[in-house]
Amino acid sequence: MAVIRPFKAIRPVKEFVDKIAALPYDVMNSEEAREMVKDNPYSFLHVDKAEVDLPLDVDVYDEKVYAKAKENLDKMIDAGLYMEDEKPNYYIYRQVMKGRSQTGFVACASIDDYSNNIIKKHELTREDKEIDRINHLYNCEAHTGPIFLTYREDKNISNIVNEWIKKEPIYDFKAEDGVAHTIWIIDDEDTVNKLQELFKSVKYLYIADGHHRTASAAKVGHIKRAEKDSYTGEEEFNFFLSISYPDSELEVLDYNRTVKDLNGLSTEEFFKKIEEKFEVIESDEQVKPKEKHTFGMYLEKQWYLLKAKSGIFNPEDPVDRLDVSILQNNLLRPILGIDNPRKSKRIKFIGGIRGLNELEKRANTDMKVSFSMYPTTTEDIMAIADSGEIMPPKSTWFEPKPRSGLFIHKF
The missing domain is CATH 3.30.1760 (Conserved hypothetical protein from pyrococcus furiosus pfu- 392566-001, domain 2)
Known part of the structure; x- marks a missing residue:
């Protein structure tokens, strides 16, 4: 049984959401990121790639970069660009690119599920990339970019989603690349409880994209545990930000x-x-x-x-x-x-x-x-993960990619 848990999101105020939302940190280099933010002081790349606010000669892995990320995140929150929901909710996130949509649940997944292989992997990770995200997460004390997960579709869950997206969204905007982003908040307590029960039938989650971020989130959680005299397992550092898509919603590109x-x-x-x-x-x-x-x-x-x-x-x-x-x-x-x-x-x-x-x-x-x-198929990914095997490098490409900065999970 996989844990897909509601959480209290720190999320942008509506009037700034389209300016804050940014592509994931790992789809561009520092030079490209500097170009992207030069006319946008609100871009979340100021947090996810904080070297854009430091001199060119500062190494991207320098401690100054992670300190700057924390500083920029705190400034954005203190400046009123973000709000925090009062209670744990689920969120529905739909993206539409060239007429095709993908819709998933924004929630928190468990570091123990990752350790116990309930969250299944299909790629190897590199230590240097893990260390980078560990430093980023630990300094920011927050998950700033969601992990891209998938699961075998449950029709009962999908039926609730299909009904809920008929309601008024909390965000609805089109990014500069033409991809539309629409988000709904599931804040009805009965629906949240029902979904929690339904999610218990989801046996496994599969990492579609974000192996390094997942490994790093799990390691930061274990670091936090080691810093405590005791822990209950319910502390927020035991969980990480994710978007879980039913397999029917995903398209893998070549x-x-x-x-x-x-x-x-x-x-x-x-x-x-x-x-x-x-x-x-x-x-x-x-x-x-x-x-x-x-x-x-x-x-x-x-x-x-x-x-x-x-x-x-x-x-x-x-x-x-x-x-x-x-x-x-x-x-x-x-x-x-x-x-x-x-x-x-x-x-x-x-x-x-x-x-x-x-x-x-x-x-x-x-x-x-x-x-x-x-293209490799979602079925291929699941079959390889279920067998405990590893896919060759660069086997999958997912589009559209979830934007960072739309949800922050503080721990």
């Missing part, structure tokens, strides 16, 4: 690849090698794969459709049958020499939101060959 060179091979040698594992079909148009185990390849201003031949992967293995695994194990590693895509400087990953034109652009300029992918 996460494409582009490679610097052909690993010393001539074009003719390269084709000869890939034809051992893939059927290669020349295309007169851009290739966006329409089914699993097919790939687009763009090389020397020409698109090709690649179809994986039978026998090159295990269809019973949830990791081996992933398209990202098939490409890595049968082309990127043995032919192009990309042994470790996490560390190789010869490969770049392009989120599907940027389109196939970006793959062409890169292959025509600073790279050599690009590959378009069929």
